[in-house]
Amino acid sequence: MTAKLRVKKVYKIFGDRPKEALALLAEGESKESIFQTTSQTVGVQNASFEVDEGQIFVIMGLSGSGKSTMVRMLNGLIRPTSGEILIDGDDVASCSGSKLRDIRRNKIAMVFQHFALFPHRTILENAAYGLKVKGVPAAERNAKALTALEQVGLSSWAHSKPADLSGGMQQRVGLARGLATDPEVLLMDEPFGALDPLIRREMQDELLSLQATLKKTIIFITHDLSEALLLGDKIAIMKDGRIVQIGTAQEIVSNPADDYVAAFVADIDRGRVFTAETVSSEPSVMQLNTDTAGDAVRTMEDQNLNAVYVMDGEEIAGVVTYQQAATADRDSGPSDVHLSDVMQTDYPTTDMDTQLADLYGAASGGLPIAITDADNRLVGVVEPEAVFAQLSVPSETAESDEADASTAPENTELKLEDAR
Template sequence: MSRLQAEHLYKVFGRRPEEAIQRLEGGADRDELRADGTTAAVIDASFTVEPGQIFVVMGLSGSGKSTLLRMLNGLLGPTAGRVLFDGQDLTALSPAELRAVRSRKISMVFQHFALFPHRSVLENAGYGLEVQGVPRSERDRRATEALALAGLAGWEDSWPDELSGGMQQRVGLARALATDADLLLMDESFSALDPLIRRDMQDQLLQLQKTLKKTIVFITHDLNEAMRLGDRIAVMRDGRIVQQGCAEDILVTPACDYVASFTQDVDRSRVLTAGAIMADADTAFGAARQPATPAEVIAAAPAAVPADTPIIELFTPCSTSESPVAVTDSGGALVGVVPRSRLLAVLGEPMTPSAPAGTATTARAVGARAVARA
């Protein structure tokens, strides 16, 4: 079962919202509704998030991403559609039942820290547990552990104004972790930070995720951040999700010109992986000169790398040998190879919208077309 499901969510502000939804379903756009004093913030948004997955929603300001996030935990009720959390329809709960779910199962990390200035770092980190009614000793123990996970061991007795912006955001993250919630909602949580601190926080989140395996919905307007963090990404424009997929799908096969414009400046060498662009060994070597066994392919390769290795790490071995780099699975078994020509061809592959819009073409298929031309 998916941890989180959004089914045909709409959020319309203004008069006669049900009538506005009918118009949207009939083909009307946002501008037509706005002329009548109605704002369609989210339009027919559907997606699923699996347990332990980081699902990133990205888009420009006004695209509807933060409104969408607030519908996921009931801070905003949808005009139409529903949200399922572990199979439970959150949109059908009473206010008291929804508050109970939010206090114990769903935590939120805000953009601007939202710390209490009159509470210590430890007290801030334990605030969610205080709301749950957890006794003080247990609250302090769990908050201390969460602060240590967030890299703030030793700062428990400090005040928020004694911390840097990055450290304050770590307190916000620790507060979410202390409740041991199943779902974390992060609304532009790193966007107020300086670039270097922001990257440190991304590193911190990824490191924590390796251990905690939380289910996370992360909102951002930064595509590089989305591609670095997201197991799956949804791109929003004018209230609608215009494309969903992994970073490689969105980078290599954008569904429309809008998505393509976002991806044109992304460093593909840090996003695409060896597994995404690899070829079968017989394709790379040719039937006449193919090594007889996988072991011989690996032995002849200048390097053997896991399938999730970013292709930027393939430059050196590809430049030092005519033999292709071997690509292996988690058990070390050969799953493919990356010849030098394939690496160069995929890096030069132009990013054009897929046709028809929304059709998923895998990065590996695009790489095959690229090497065929090389």
């Protein structure tokens, strides 16, 4: 894929002696000690990452981690002390004021946590505001704003005022305003942080649904790890201005980079992070018209399987267990039993994207779960033990209560004002 945004070795020091702070960072001094000795605040240090076009890239961290400083540098509200921020090759960190205004007008839009709606303007006027700033004629901007409101399900509220809408609906207006300008990059700074949990989850689902169609490049800021894991194609976890790990949700939960990240993921519902694809394996199959119960027994013994799928050409005919095949083969003589006499035609199926939490019931039945594609072809299987193994708590997590409390982050649901 093509990288839409590249961040290269970005630092941000707040204060009038940034070179001194940078020198101390190079010597390995901590953010806290630098502040104590120089009164300079390290906002971001040595941050590098790439965001592919059409990707949701989540930057996650607690209060003071540097995530809000980072997103403000991405659109030029704050200039970095050093480093590059490239959007399609244009360096937001060092470009001229006129070039920065052009990037903001044509490539970037931002959605804020607190909606930032004008109370005296209609919903349509609020959604069209970014287009008005760009100088788009009234008829054109209203048409584009109405399209954006339709995308978020609020076209019927176009002539209402913000006070008439719930918090979740107001946030949808903020999202529509961002979409109306048709930005190439959408920056979302804790957009759902002020919503109650139920509405927040609805907005998360709404964003994923919109992204499936619009395929925008989105940088999403959050303090909530569960939200990050749900939304992010890639996730960057920040601490003390540093990015401590970048990866997919599965990579971060499976292989936390350090004790800090491990403490975050200890209580995560793994069933909502991993999918059938995560634990799938290549299917071993028998052919209905050529193989026998004896063939199935030997295959399962050789591959240490409890059951195997039976195919009629490219279609699934059924599944046969070791007990069924072995009993029939023993009672009727070697390799004499047709698979149709021992297989069962009722079997569990799923697709690659199904979360493991939704497979627990099927796995409890003991049969391998058939993974099928859009044409109902068998493309993999999920063995029950693979589901249970992935859902089980790792031993390191089980011992987390004994870990040094200094390495454990605060509650990921705790909402604090992000420090610089």
